[in-house]
Amino acid sequence: MKKLIAFGAALLLSAAPAFAQDKPTEILNASYDVARELFQQINPAFAEQWKAKTGQTIEIKQSHNGTSRQARSIVEGLQADVVTFNQATDVQFLAEKGFVAADWKSKFANGASPFYSFPAFLVRKGNPKNVKDWADLARADVKAVFPNPKTSGNARYTYLAAYAFALEQNKGDEAKAKDFVKTVLGNVPVFDTGGRAATTTFVERNIGDVLITFESEVNGIRREYGDKGFEIVIPSVSILGEFPVAVVDRVANRRNSQEVSRAYLDFLYSEAGQDILARNYNRVHNPAVAEKYKAQFPAVRLVKVEDVFGGWEKATKTHFAEGGILDQVFVNR
Numbered sequence: 001m002k003k004l005i006a007f008g009a010a011l012l013l014s015a016a017p018a019f020a021q022d023k024p025t026e027i028l029n030a031s032y033d034v035a036r037e038l039f040q041q042i043n044p045a046f047a048e049q050w051k052a053k054t055g056q057t058i059e060i061k062q063s064h065n066g067t068s069r070q071a072r073s074i075v076e077g078l079q080a081d082v083v084t085f086n087q088a089t090d091v092q093f094l095a096e097k098g099f100v101a102a103d104w105k106s107k108f109a110n111g112a113s114p115f116y117s118f119p120a121f122l123v124r125k126g127n128p129k130n131v132k133d134w135a136d137l138a139r140a141d142v143k144a145v146f147p148n149p150k151t152s153g154n155a156r157y158t159y160l161a162a163y164a165f166a167l168e169q170n171k172g173d174e175a176k177a178k179d180f181v182k183t184v185l186g187n188v189p190v191f192d193t194g195g196r197a198a199t200t201t202f203v204e205r206n207i208g209d210v211l212i213t214f215e216s217e218v219n220g221i222r223r224e225y226g227d228k229g230f231e232i233v234i235p236s237v238s239i240l241g242e243f244p245v246a247v248v249d250r251v252a253n254r255r256n257s258q259e260v261s262r263a264y265l266d267f268l269y270s271e272a273g274q275d276i277l278a279r280n281y282n283r284v285h286n287p288a289v290a291e292k293y294k295a296q297f298p299a300v301r302l303v304k305v306e307d308v309f310g311g312w313e314k315a316t317k318t319h320f321a322e323g324g325i326l327d328q329v330f331v332n333r
Helices: 002-022 036-054 067-075 088-096 134-138 153-169 174-186 195-203 215-224 249-255 258-269 271-279 287-292 305-309 312-320 325-329
Strands: 026-031 059-064 082-084 115-117 119-123 210-214 231-233 237-239 245-247 301-303
Touching (some): 036 271, 067 082, 153 174, 153 195, 153 305, 195 215, 210 215, 215 231, 249 258
Parallel strands (some): 237 301
Antiparallel strands (some): 082 245
8 A cells, every 4th residue: 555655646746847837938929010119118027927926937928010010920839828909800710710709809908008108209300391290191202111001010000090081071971081091102102011110111211201100109209219210290190009918819828828827917917017008109098107207108199099090900801901992992002
């Protein structure tokens, strides 16, 4: 009997390390194109907290691209445990393909969007073209830089913000709004596939008069390239840009990473996570953190995709689907 007990205990001891090894030592976050520097700060902060809580060392790896490309890559085999996107339709695409829970929006607060932003303008020192609002992007002497709306969620926000502005200016006249965005698109000298490439075009290649990207990105560029004297212009109205997150259940279940993946996304909602987000010019929902950083966020009137375009599903069918309004105004591009 003693031998049997000893043998059973040995089996339990030998099995313990194997069970521990089932826990992943790393997870992959598939994110949007201009979020590299942000998650370089988020990831070690979460890893430190996770280590203190569980004793486990975890590494968070990153993949960055336009989120529509990221979503397709996951369906095609990219083993991302979580997504932190900038457009709900790309998460919904994963839900429809069975990679993300159908009720993903209810899994986290604020519709699974821990922070938000909007398209803003970055102009060259002294704002030589006197760019003040969306109307200036249709001027023949102004060259705007933003990525391709066909490949970039960032650019789709810019497109919709310009369209919403034109609808307001023209009392809801769809034909005039279409003409306006067609002119704006025609003034773009080069369409990069993602937001970071567009930033490079504007900053490093010195192409264009104004860069349109998220407020967080324009502030980051101004901070990084202080010697170039870039200036930020907040338009009279812009569109609310939400940043939805989700656990990629199909991957996380297979890798046994559900617990750490959920904790990682929860961290974005924590006071520590919200502080890092706000420090990097993302607008946050935590009241205390929002109050702490309110001086760096000028007032802006934001409209919602739901209110102007009937929601992302309708906007996608009307504007971004094959043969939609984007295709109609995106002539020869």
